[in-house]
Amino acid sequence: MGTDFDNGITDLNLEDIARLSGVSRSTVSRVVNHHPNVSEITRRKVLEIIERYNFKPHPAARALASQRANIIGILIPHIVSDLFTDPFFSILLQGITTAANSVNYSPILWLTSANVDESAFYDQVFNDRLADGMIVASATVNASFIKRLDQRGKPYIIIGRPFTAYEQSSYVDSENEQGARMMVEHLIKQGRRRIGMITGRSGLTSSHDRLQGYISALQHADIPIDMRLITPAGDYSDASGYTGMKLLLHHRIDAVFAANDVMAASAMRAIKEAGLRIPEDIAIGGFDDMGISRTTEPQLTTVQQPITQLGDYAVRGLIDLLEGRVEPPYQQMLPVKLIVRQST
Amino acid sequence: MGTDFDNGITDLNLEDIARLSGVSRSTVSRVVNHHPNVSEITRRKVLEIIERYNFKPHPAARALASQRANIIGILIPHIVSDLFTDPFFSILLQGITTAANSVNYSPILWLTSANVDESAFYDQVFNDRLADGMIVASATVNASFIKRLDQRGKPYIIIGRPFTAYEQSSYVDSENEQGARMMVEHLIKQGRRRIGMITGRSGLTSSHDRLQGYISALQHADIPIDMRLITPAGDYSDASGYTGMKLLLHHRIDAVFAANDVMAASAMRAIKEAGLRIPEDIAIGGFDDMGISRTTEPQLTTVQQPITQLGDYAVRGLIDLLEGRVEPPYQQMLPVKLIVRQST
DNA sequence: AACAAGTTTGGGAGCGCTCCCACAATATTT
DNA sequence: AAATATTGTGGGAGCGCTCCCAAACTTGTT
Known part of the structure; x- marks a missing residue:
């Protein structure tokens, strides 16, 4: 199969790694996924080869086989101008992506745009099959939006408690x-x-x-x-x-x-x-x-206001929902703190 | 296979659609991908079923088979504070995502974060196997960065002409x-x-x-x-x-x-x-x-400065590189315009 | 009417994983 | 020492597509 450059990415696959380390494809898979039932000797042997060739499993193959892509969608359905004047969203985005990366999830981004048909945009978002779940970073969600979210059948978390249906929907918000x-x-x-x-x-x-x-x-x-x-x-x-x-x-x-x-x-x-x-x-x-x-x-x-943590909790909550560790609704109110400076 | 809700997403696959419309899997695939060699009658028949069941092909399966995920990475390796004070990046992000969506690509996002180990972050970015190519939204790229980019072997476009090696690297910039x-x-x-x-x-x-x-x-x-x-x-x-x-x-x-x-x-x-x-x-x-x-x-x-268009050109250029329509380096300088108001 | 060339369609193989089941190796009990 | 439980390993099937090749059907030409 592929060739390796020093430190570059290789296009080896599980089978190649298996052959190189003298075990089966299944065993390599177990090592990669930290499955417990692998002997210490085998694990080390395989890890050595994996590291030597800088092997990373093919995400699409993994997603297809496991039906989980390790991708979360971030929807910021906010009018353009808000995005620019208020750094809130930038900080939030930063918090979300950092949290996602730390648990090996990739964030995909949906931003509304002034000169694009809104309903087409939402059709695209709600029909997306790539993301396992999504984080909605806006509190301007109404009942029909939440309905579509629910109907989509995939887990979601709203940043900012919504006005409607908030007893049933999952959200993370500040106090x-x-x-x-x-x-x-x-x-x-x-x-x-x-x-x-x-x-x-x-x-x-x-x-x-x-x-x-x-x-x-x-x-x-x-x-x-x-x-x-x-x-x-x-x-x-x-x-x-x-x-x-x-x-x-x-x-x-x-x-x-x-x-x-x-x-x-x-x-x-x-x-x-x-x-x-x-x-x-x-x-x-x-x-x-x-x-x-x-x-x-x-x-x-x-x-x-703990903006970064808002993103953090949203990601962690979403993944808990995704992996079935908690049942929706997932709801978190994060504490805030008075910072007294010279203006009062 | 799956059941359909009104307007909801279904989990039907090509095979199901094929059976429902009385043709083969291959034919459905051709219809979905706008392949020319399909008779008008067949095409219509299949499209009707696709629409009725709101069928969307499974992205991971498609990515695995075609070795193209239709995902572009957006890397903003900028120090945090810049992101917040300067709306430039928000607008750019908006332009990139909008352009990407319009050609059926999903943008995945990488943002540096203050409290995360930088080299680990870059390892993650450069070892990513998900994105077909990437857009680097920062001009603070040095020679070694570009080297890693090249060594990665996937197409990339830098927003903002770099100082070093700019004769060989692909970029989009304003005049x-x-x-x-x-x-x-x-x-x-x-x-x-x-x-x-x-x-x-x-x-x-x-x-x-x-x-x-x-x-x-x-x-x-x-x-x-x-x-x-x-x-x-x-x-x-x-x-x-x-x-x-x-x-x-x-x-x-x-x-x-x-x-x-x-x-x-x-x-x-x-x-x-x-x-x-x-x-x-x-x-x-x-x-x-x-x-x-x-x-x-x-x-x-x-x-x-045409910030949105910067994103637009970057996306289009990247996809041209991806689909082999142009050879790197892809370089575009976009025109700017003097806007006279009352301050002069 | 016979053939060539083009168009349309179907099926097989394969992409690179996961997950299950069966079997092998080892540890534990009687 | 034999029987049983436990841990470790391999291989098959399958996820849902694409892409190639061959077969079937058209159309045009002599």
């Missing part, structure tokens, strides 16, 4: 509500009373939950909710943070909680432009704890 | 030098003479070429190069644009060219903070034409 409450309680403890909120994109449970946390913290402190202090049109983008803050500045607030760091940073710009000091005149808190929160002036108090 | 020259010539035409430059990350041909374009435009206009007007430590990041601009402000410049939009935007902040007007006191130009260039105040004059 958004609790994080928001911690932040607002912290602001209250600093003596702030007129606390505004710049909300996230509507239609996402993360936005909903963070708003909920804000409300519940105020209620617990017996501070009445003033609807004018809650911006209606935030969407996690830089621009919406800036304009949201401009609006809030009309209501002489003494603190503001932005639903993510990106908006907090642009809100800080608006505050400074208005000639106010942070945190003396207005304290500000964000959410996510991404790189940006350490580069603002002053550094931003925020809620740390 | 960075020409774009930079166009920008600086434009500034000169506007009457600017003391033009500063905020450079990109060193070690990338894109930074090198944009700087080259800046220099050549000045030379053609007989404006002497003043090294003090070239920031040494730019790296395409928001922070480096800001600090770079602060430095340039000591040299009473009347224009500045930033090697990307991200840095241009933060440089604009620095200019405003210094109490200067854009473009009256200082004109500023960027590079990339990403979303950000339209949200700055004033809107940013920039060089439009």
